[in-house]
Amino acid sequence: xxxxxxxxxxxxxxxxxxxxxxxxxxxxxxxxxxxxxxxxxxxxxxxxxxxxxxxxxxxxxxxxxxxxxxxxxxxxxxxxxxxxxxxxxxxxxxxxxxxxxxxxxxxxxxxxxxxxxxxxxxxxxxxxxxxxxxxxxxxxxxxxxxxxxxxxxxxxxxxxxxxxxxxxxxxxxxxxxxxxxxxxxxxxxxxxxxxxxxxxxxxxxxxxxxxxxxxxxxxxxxxxxxxxxxxxxxxxxxxxxxxx
Numbered sequence: 423x424x425x426x427x428x429x430x431x432x433x434x435x436x437x438x439x440x441x442x443x444x445x446x447x448x449x450x451x452x453x454x455x456x457x458x459x460x461x462x463x464x465x466x467x468x469x470x471x472x473x474x475x476x477x478x479x480x481x482x483x484x485x486x487x488x489x490x491x492x493x494x495x496x497x498x499x500x501x502x503x504x505x506x507x508x509x510x511x512x513x514x515x516x517x518x519x520x521x522x523x524x525x526x527x528x529x530x531x532x533x534x535x536x537x538x539x540x541x542x543x544x545x546x547x548x549x550x551x552x553x554x555x556x557x558x559x560x561x562x563x564x565x566x567x568x569x570x571x572x573x574x575x576x577x578x579x580x581x582x583x584x585x586x587x588x589x590x591x592x593x594x595x596x597x598x599x600x601x602x603x604x605x606x607x608x609x610x611x612x613x614x615x616x617x618x619x620x621x622x623x624x625x626x627x628x629x630x631x632x633x634x635x636x637x638x639x640x641x642x643x644x645x646x647x648x649x650x651x652x653x654x655x656x657x658x659x660x661x662x663x664x665x666x
Contacts (some may be wrong), residue, residue: 530547
């Protein structure tokens with residue numbers, strides 16, 4: 423909403439940028455102009471620009487990261503635990519372009535916990551894939567997945583910037599059709615905080631997931647770290663029908 427011209431300059435700048443975001447000129451993940459550029463445009467000090475940015479951040483319209491700049495924030499992503507859908511599909515529902523930065527992809531030996539979840543012998547070969555998932559340009563989720571190498575040979579060599587579940591389905595014929603997930607609130611450690619663009623100690627949600635194909639075989643074990651300020655978890659349940 424526009425304000426009267428006698429309000430502080432920072433509030434006028436806040437309104438102008440909010441209007442550009444609301445009107446679609448600036449989209450989710452877009453980087454806002456640098457402070458120096460805004461100072462020159464509005465003929466104000468950096469302190470005034472920072473006040474405007476703080477106000478936009480308080481409204482949930484932008485997200486600021488140390489050393490990264492200021493970006494248009496995504497709304498909270500709805501993660502439906504009753505669906506078998508990956509990050510790409512969830513972003514599509516929200517009308518946001520999903521991206522992935524692959525941090526690691528290679529064959530290793532299964533640790534005991536991973537082997538147990540995938541029903542493999544300890545030390546069996548697994549493909550470990552670590553990815554940073556982004557909505558537009560905003561980091562939202564840090565994924566760490568283990569996949570049985572014998573069932574998905576060579577998957578680590580493929581383009582992993584899209585949906586891994588789609589690769590499993592289309593190239594290997596083993597689409598995940600059922601998942602078992604558990605949730606645990608955790609805090610961001612330095613490594614995850616740096617990747618997700620949040621402060622160390624920020625609230626994250628750890629989702630531990632095992633996915634199964636139509637034959638009941640475990641095809642993925644994963645730890646996903648979701649930003650607590652950007653994810654909403656939804657569970658849909660129904661009472662069993664009464665027996666007549």
